[in-house]
Amino acid sequence: MLFLASFFLIAQGASVDLRNLSVVRFDFDNDVFLGKDNSFTAGWSLQLHSRLNDVWGPGYAKWIGRVPGLGDGGRGGPITRWAVGISQVIITPKNVGIAAPQPNDAPWAGMLGAAVSWSAYDNRRMAALQVYAGCVGPCSAAEPVQKFVHGDLGLGPVPKGWDNQLANKALFNVNYEYRYKLFVDRPARYFTPGRFAHDLSVGSHVGLGNVETLIWGQVEYRFGWGLPLGFTKAPDPPGWGIMLDPVYVDPTTPPPSRTRGLRAYFSLMGRVAHVTHMALAEGGKTVNGGEQPKLRPYPGRYVTLAGLHVARLPFAVHVTEYRYYRQGRSGIAGSSDWINLSFEYRF
Secondary structure, eight states: OHHHHHHHHHHTTOOOOGGGOOEEEEEEEESGGGTOOSEEEEEEEEEEEOOOBSSOOHHHHTTGGGSTTOOOOSTTSOEEEEEEEEEEEEEEOSOTTOOSOOTTSOOOEEEEEEEEEEEEEOSSEEEEEEEEEEEESGGGOHHHHHHIIIIISOSSOOOOOGGGSBOOEEEEEEEEEEEEEEEOOOGGGSSOTTOEEEEEEEEEEEEEESSEEEEEEEEEEEEEESOOSBOOOOOOOBTTBOOOOOBOOOTTSOOOSOOSSOEEEEEEEEEEEEEEEEGGGSOEEBTTSOEEOOOSSOSOSEEEEEEEEEEETTEEEEEEEEEEESGGGTTOSSOOOEEEEEEEEEO
C-alpha cells in the first residue's frame, strides 16, 4: 500500500524532496549487447543507498567522519550517505565451448562479494570510502549461473570449460575516491527539466587489497537537460570501484521545485590507471589441479565510460558503455568492453 501511495502521489505531481528518498538499484553488466560473450562476460549487483543526510550519525562521525574528505562540515555542509550491496562478476575466455584449458586467454573465473560504502559531497567536491569482502572460485556460483543462462534458458552456447576455473580464494579490498569540479554551471540550470546544464570535474581513485590494487586518474564531463547537482554514477563493480549515488541537494535550502519532469543527460569519463594486482588476472591453481598463467600486462590501463541517463521520479535508467584500449597487448583473445544497465527506484 505504501508503495502504491507513494507512486500515486509522485505521478499526480505531489511535492517531492529528494533528500528524504532512499534508492534501490539493480546493476546488470553484459557484453552480449556488444555482440560478443567473452572476457568480461556478465555481472550484476543489488544495492541499497541511504537517504541524503546533513550530518553523520554519532556512530559514523567518530570514525568515518575523520577520514580525509568524509567530514560532514556540520549543519549545512556536505551531505552524507551510506550504501550496502552484493555483486557477482563472471569472466570467461573467448570460446566457451572448449573444455580444454585456454592458457593464452582470459581465465574461467567468478567473483562474489558484499560491500559497504560511505560518501560525503556537495556540488563541488566528493569523497567516498568502501570496504569489500568476497571470494573468487566455485564459491562465487559463476558456473551454475552461466550454465543456467546459456544451457537451461538457451541464451548462448553451453559453457564447457568451468573445470578450469580458478580455485577458491578469499577476497578483501578497501577503495577510496575523490572528485573535484573544475567548472560548475549556474545553480538555476540544474534539476530543471528542459533546461541545459553542464559541468566538468577531475578525480582520483585508489584501491588496496587482493581484489584490485590500483590508482587511477579521471576526467568527467556531464551535460544534458535536467542535470542533477552532484556527480556521475559510475557503475563499477564493487571491489573494482565504489557504490555511489552522488545526487546532491543543498540541505539548507528548499527542495528543487521541478524534480518530477523527465530528465535526460549524458556523461563522458576518461581514465588512466596503474594496476599492481588484479585477482582475476593473477592466475594460479584451478579446480581440476591445473595452473592458469598470469595475464600480463593488466587490462584496463586506458578506459572510457560513455553514459546515457534518463530519470522521471521515482524511476531512473542508466546505460553506460565501458570501452578498453590497447587490449590486444593484454593476452586476451576477445574484447573486455561491456555495457552496464542500471535500474533505480527512489522511495
